[in-house]
Amino acid sequence: MLFNSIEFVFFFPVVTIIYFLLQHKHRWWWLLVSSCVFYMTFKPEYLLILGFTIIVDYYAGILIEKSEGKRRRWFLIMSLVANIGVLAFFKYTNFVIVALAQGDIAHYKILDFVLPIGLSFHTFQAMSYTIEVFRGNQKAEKHFGLYALYVMFYPQLVAGPIERPQNVLPQFYQVQTFDYQRVTSGLKLMAWGLFKKVVIADRLALFVNKVYDTPTQYEGVPIIVATFFFSFQIYCDFSGYSDIALGTAEVMGFKLMKNFDRPYFSKSISEFWRRWHISLSTWFRDYLYIPLGGNRVGVYRRYFNLFFVFTMSGLWHGANWNYIIWGALHGLYLIGAVVTQKPRSFINEKLQLTKFPFVFKTIQISITFVLVAFAWIFFRASYLEMSWCWHLVSHLFTNLPTFSELLNFDYVSQNVFLGFTIFEFCLAVGLIIFMEIVHYIQRDKSIRQLIATKSPVIRWAVYYVFIMLFFILGVFDKPAQFIYFQF
Amino acid sequence: MNKKVQQFSLKACLLLFLTLGSIEGAYRFDPFGKHDLKTSYKAAIIDKYKRLENLKSPKIVLIAGSNFAYGINSQLIEQAFQQPVVNMALHYDYGTDFMLKQISPQLHTGDTVIMGFEYIVESKGNLGEKIQMMKYFPKAKEWFTYDNIFQFIGANSLVRVSAFKLLLERILKQEVTTFSVSDTTSIFFRGALNESGDLISHHNNPRLKVIPRAVINDKASLDSAIVDMNAFYSKMKKIGVKVYYTYPSYAESSYQFDKKIIEKLDKQLKKHALFPILGKPEDFVFVDSLCQDMVYHLTKNGADIRTQKVIELLKKNDN
Structure with missing residues (x-):
């Protein structure tokens, strides 16, 4: 169901009114059922895929919490493999087939299925749960329904934000009342x-x-x-x-x-990524960039980390060379920013740009925007x-x-x-x-x-x-x- | 809490009433409503239907989208077969289901129907177009159904919002467009048709120097339209009405690009159609100089040539 569809105009008030009419103990299942209905309007059978990853991650969370040492790590790997496996099968199989075919596509069978909607979003959200349980930052959720709701909560099910369990799961336990100010504020947003x-x-x-x-x-x-x-x-x-x-x-x-957070007011590419699709960029930061060593490694390793993470971010968007180029380009921008940091400071000093903060800021924002816009060409041309x-x-x-x-x-x-x-x-x-x-x-x-x-x-x-x-x-x-x- | 909920509900209802009420009010009490009834192209159904109702059998009924409106000279058919003709063609996006339901009740033994639906026609077409026609011609509501209530509400909402925008535009511009067959720009308006229902408003208008390329989507399919046409044919056969299909006119420049997909659609037709088909797609491909403003729309000369072809094929088929 699209947020801008006529169905949602009816779905939202009905779900919300009944939600407030129900006692707190019943609300979770109402939201879960509503989320299933919301998702099933796209392609009902794909609910099974979501169900599979939910069951795997629910038990993985519990087993990770109960286990210690290598077993703990194995359960995490199993969960990650299941999630990435589903994502890879549906999203990247045809991409790999086409790449292997090297133009001789007639001899290869392209799988004929529609990508489950929002797959990359809820898979990443599910993965963040098991990782956080593994890291000890989140207790395994024992209530299966609430865990399922964490993955399926309809407002963010198909296009994020990619939530963290620490933020969402505790909120499901809190008793929500009808707060006039909050309701109207939400409606305005x-x-x-x-x-x-x-x-x-x-x-x-x-x-x-x-x-x-x-x-x-x-x-x-x-x-x-x-x-x-x-x-x-x-x-x-x-x-x-x-x-x-x-x-x-x-x-x-x-x-x-x-x-x-007003991304086009960013003064640098790194700032842009702190303001654009924050839930995804922090996901990659927390679960890929930092585990790879982040900034606390040698110069070349740091360049590799930046390039790799952003290329992966491109690949996350879709199985298409354009997205990979788009991500890689951002990786190169960031490497370029590190490499040119000294000469840029030197030029700024010589031109005394810092004495004119407004002009300096405008130049920085403009350059960042142009670089970002250039990369969008590859993103937009993804189907060409x-x-x-x-x-x-x-x-x-x-x-x-x-x-x-x-x-x-x-x-x-x-x-x-x-x-x-x-x-x-x-x-x-x-x-x-x-x-x-x-x-x-x-x-x-x-x-x-x-x-x-x-x-x-x-x-x-x-x-x-x-x-x-x-x-x-x-x-x-x-x-x-x-x-x-x-x- | 209850007081807050009541307060909220009251305010929300009031705001909805004010905003949606403004739009609905503008739709219902449109000051240009009478003017539109006289000038709207969609309102031309009133005149076409009146002729369809009044013609005695045997008669020839033409049904299709705008390719028939532009591209048929009914007088030539009338002379060739000595039967009155009514050209019911308006717009392809009404869909075959709607168009065939429109003519069905008025057909009797001895009548002939020539269908000439475009390659992109679908069974259901655009619901909004039908709702707009219903505003001018309430009987049109008998000719269509919808998949679900959301679709109906959505289409109605779109019609109302479009009407509201048009009303605002007219108020801001302080002018209402006037149309005339004799000028060199007007095309789609109620008075743009001759007595038989052929579009004649473009006869004075200069044709486009370059006919924009049409792109038929690779996924285009006539399957749903064929189901409607077959059902219509079977029903008509029982009451002694002859039904034919003839291909839409198409500009040569675009045909080169769309040949493959048109061949695919033709195969669908030939494989599943129960009704006789007149000619083949190439018979109705015309050089661009005989096209008016798009691939399906012929000039007056083009319409005459195309009509002669239809007459020849019809005579050949009857023999």
């Missing part, structure tokens, strides 16, 4: 997430798809414009989903971890043939306009507005600016809190205008799937 998805992301998608659906027809400016828009499309799409997930959970009294992807990269700066062409409306209309009207283009850009202004204001104080302090007339006017703008500016042709659902 959901509304904002939906706005980002339906109004901003899906509108930007119109521009992006035009270029990326037929990339070989474009050179230079249109590719730059589409890639710029895609950078915001994917942000609004994914952070919109996360906001709805967090808001949905908040209404019922659960606090999920923050997944985004590699030759088309290279066309996009190699033609990024070809056929650039002359100054007189930039003053020609026909040129601008075709290459900058991508054939859309000036109003549609300005609306798309205006929505991005609007969103970033909201982010800027939210640095210090949540807009939700800010609105809550206003008089009822102003508050209601804001709600009314916001909802009407949602309907007027939203793209509703058909509910567009969230980009991250495919992972």
Whole structure:
């Protein structure tokens, strides 16, 4: 079930109302059943796969806790193998077959199945449970239903945030009451997430798809414009989903971890990764980067760790060379940042950029954004043939306009507005600016809190205008799937 | 706690009533409603259906998407077979189920039906299109069903939101588009059709210099449409109505690219169709200069040539 579907409009209030009507001891099964229904709307039989990993990890957790020494480690490995095995089979088998075939695909059988939705998310969440039990940071959950709910809790089941057991499991034991402030705050967060998805992301998608659906027809400016828009499309799409997930959970009294923190205000790539898809980047940090030695190793080993972890992060997104290149590129960016740290400091000192903090910060943010946006080309072109992807990269700066062409409306209309009207283009850009202004204001104080302090007339006017703008500016042709659902 | 829940419920209902009520109100009391009834292309069903109802048997009924609306000269068929013709074609996305249900009750012994559905037609089509037609022609509700209540609510919501956006746009622009057969831009409006139901509004309009390439999805299938057509054919056969299928017109430039998938769709048709098929896909591939604005849409000349081909094939089949 999509968060932006008509089914969810009915599902959410029904589940929430019954949840609050039930006594605390009955709520877990209600949420579990609801989560199963939510998941089964995609492909019911895949519930069995989820069931398999839940059973394996539930018993693995208990056995790890009871055991000591090597046995303890073996139970962890068994659990990890089961999880990674399921993930590898469904997500990477065909990728390996195609790679082995080396073009001679006719003699190889491609497995014909649909990837279980959100597989990478709930597998990683399940893995974090057994690892944390193994590390002694989390007690094994004895209540099978609650453990199943930890994996299946519907707000974050299909696209995260990838939660940690220490955060979520204790919350299932707490008695949640109907808190007016919290419920309305959650609903506002959901509304904002939906706005980002339906109004901003899906509108930007119109521009992006035009270029990326037929990339070989474009050179230079249109590719730059589409890639710029895609950078915001994917942000609004994914952070919109996360906001709805967090808001949905908040209404019922659960606090999920923050997944985004104004990532395009990052001054470096490493900062970007502390602000973008936080639940995944911290997962890789805690369970792969640090165990590999992290920063506390030799220089070259550190470079290897960075490169390996980010390449794995790319592979996590999908069995596709584009995702691997995208991840590897980020790994290279980070290695580059370490390697060039001294010369950059030297240049900054010479140019005395630190004396002009605003200019310095703007330059840093701009460079980071350009690097991130460049990498998005590979991410967005994931379903394209590699030759088309290279066309996009190699033609990024070809056929650039002359100054007189930039003053020609026909040129601008075709290459900058991508054939859309000036109003549609300005609306798309205006929505991005609007969103970033909201982010800027939210640095210090949540807009939700800010609105809550206003008089009822102003508050209601804001709600009314916001909802009407949602309907007027939203793209509703058909509910567009969230980009991250495919992972 | 109960007081808080009550307070919340009351406010939530009030907010929903205000916002959704504004949209529903604009839909129900649209100040441009009367104007739309006179001008909307969808409202052309009123005139087409009236002709269908009033024609005495034997008659020839043409049914398809816009390829028939643009690409048929009913007068030529009328002259060739000395039978009155009604061209019921409007838009492919109503789906075969809807279109065939639309004409079924008005067919009687001796009538002939020519179906010319597009390669991308599906059985169910777009529910929103049908709901919009229902606004102008309430009888249309008898011609469609929906899979589940969510689909119906979703489609209705979309129709209302679109109507609300259009209303706002009209208010902001302070103008309402006017259409005329004689101008060189208008195409889709109620008055765009001749007495038989053929689209004539584009006859004055310049054709596009380059016909945009159509891409038929590799997964396109006529299976569901064939099931509808077979059921329709079997039903009509019992009451003595002749039913034929003829291929949609298609621009040559796109045919080169889509040949493979069109061949696949043709195989589906030939394998499963119970009804006679007139000609083959290549018979209805036209040079781009005979296309108006897209692969399926012919110019006046193109329509005449295509109609002659249909007449020839029909005569050959009857002999």
